[in-house]
Amino acid sequence: MEHLCPLCNGLNNYQRYCSKCGTKMEDEGRVQDYYDNYSPYLSYGITDLADGEPPDICQHIFTCPTCNNDDIVNITKTFK
Ligand SMILES: [Zn+2]
Ligand SMILES: [Zn+2]
Numbered sequence: 001m002e003h004l005c006p007l008c009n010g011l012n013n014y015q016r017y018c019s020k021c022g023t024k025m026e027d028e029g030r031v032q033d034y035y036d037n038y039s040p041y042l043s044y045g046i047t048d049l050a051d052g053e054p055p056d057i058c059q060h061i062f063t064c065p066t067c068n069n070d071d072i073v074n075i076t077k078t079f080k
Helices: 031-037 039-044 047-051
Strands: 026-030 057-063 070-076
Touching: 026 031, 031 057
Parallel strands: none
Antiparallel strands: 026 057, 057 070
Protein backbone atom coordinates (compact mmCIF):
# COMPACT_ATOMS: atom_id res chain seq x y z
CA MET A 1 0.00 0.00 0.00
CA GLU A 2 1.26 3.43 -0.87
CA HIS A 3 0.91 6.63 1.04
CA LEU A 4 -0.23 9.48 -1.06
CA CYS A 5 -0.34 13.13 -0.17
CA PRO A 6 -3.54 14.59 -1.58
CA LEU A 7 -1.96 18.00 -1.98
CA CYS A 8 1.13 16.84 -3.81
CA ASN A 9 -1.09 14.89 -6.13
CA GLY A 10 -3.69 17.54 -6.75
CA LEU A 11 -6.45 15.46 -5.22
CA ASN A 12 -7.57 17.87 -2.61
CA ASN A 13 -8.29 21.56 -2.54
CA TYR A 14 -7.03 22.18 0.93
CA GLN A 15 -7.65 25.75 1.90
CA ARG A 16 -6.04 27.63 4.68
CA TYR A 17 -6.59 31.19 5.73
CA CYS A 18 -4.03 33.49 7.28
CA SER A 19 -4.37 33.70 11.03
CA LYS A 20 -3.24 37.32 10.92
CA CYS A 21 -5.18 38.86 8.07
CA GLY A 22 -7.58 36.22 6.80
CA THR A 23 -6.22 36.07 3.27
CA LYS A 24 -6.34 32.69 1.57
CA MET A 25 -2.86 31.23 1.86
CA GLU A 26 -0.92 29.67 -0.96
CA ASP A 27 0.61 26.22 -0.88
CA GLU A 28 4.34 26.53 -1.41
CA GLY A 29 4.86 22.81 -1.54
CA ARG A 30 6.60 20.40 0.73
CA VAL A 31 8.67 21.74 3.57
CA GLN A 32 11.78 19.93 2.44
CA ASP A 33 11.49 21.23 -1.09
CA TYR A 34 10.99 24.70 0.28
CA TYR A 35 14.11 24.29 2.34
CA ASP A 36 16.29 23.50 -0.58
CA ASN A 37 15.32 26.76 -2.20
CA TYR A 38 15.30 28.98 0.84
CA SER A 39 17.96 27.74 3.18
CA PRO A 40 17.95 30.97 5.24
CA TYR A 41 14.69 29.70 6.64
CA LEU A 42 16.61 27.01 8.47
CA SER A 43 16.52 29.23 11.52
CA TYR A 44 12.83 28.57 11.54
CA GLY A 45 13.04 25.69 13.96
CA ILE A 46 12.05 22.97 11.55
CA THR A 47 15.53 21.63 11.05
CA ASP A 48 14.49 18.47 12.83
CA LEU A 49 12.83 17.52 9.60
CA ALA A 50 16.19 16.86 8.06
CA ASP A 51 15.91 13.39 9.48
CA GLY A 52 12.74 12.81 7.55
CA GLU A 53 9.08 13.25 8.18
CA PRO A 54 6.64 10.66 9.47
CA PRO A 55 5.62 8.32 6.66
CA ASP A 56 1.97 9.19 6.83
CA ILE A 57 2.41 12.95 7.06
CA CYS A 58 3.39 15.37 4.32
CA GLN A 59 4.33 18.76 5.64
CA HIS A 60 3.52 21.72 3.48
CA ILE A 61 4.38 25.35 3.81
CA PHE A 62 1.61 27.83 3.27
CA THR A 63 2.37 31.49 2.86
CA CYS A 64 0.14 34.51 2.93
CA PRO A 65 0.54 36.68 -0.15
CA THR A 66 -0.67 39.71 1.78
CA CYS A 67 1.43 39.76 4.95
CA ASN A 68 4.01 37.01 4.28
CA ASN A 69 2.91 35.06 7.30
CA ASP A 70 3.80 31.44 6.86
CA ASP A 71 2.56 28.25 8.35
CA ILE A 72 3.60 24.64 8.33
CA VAL A 73 0.68 22.29 7.91
CA ASN A 74 0.71 18.56 8.48
CA ILE A 75 -1.21 16.95 5.69
CA THR A 76 -2.32 13.42 6.42
CA LYS A 77 -1.57 11.12 3.56
CA THR A 78 -4.22 8.79 2.27
CA PHE A 79 -3.88 5.27 1.00
CA LYS A 80 -3.99 4.56 -2.64
ZN1 LIG B 1 2.38 16.81 0.01
ZN1 LIG C 1 -1.77 37.39 6.11
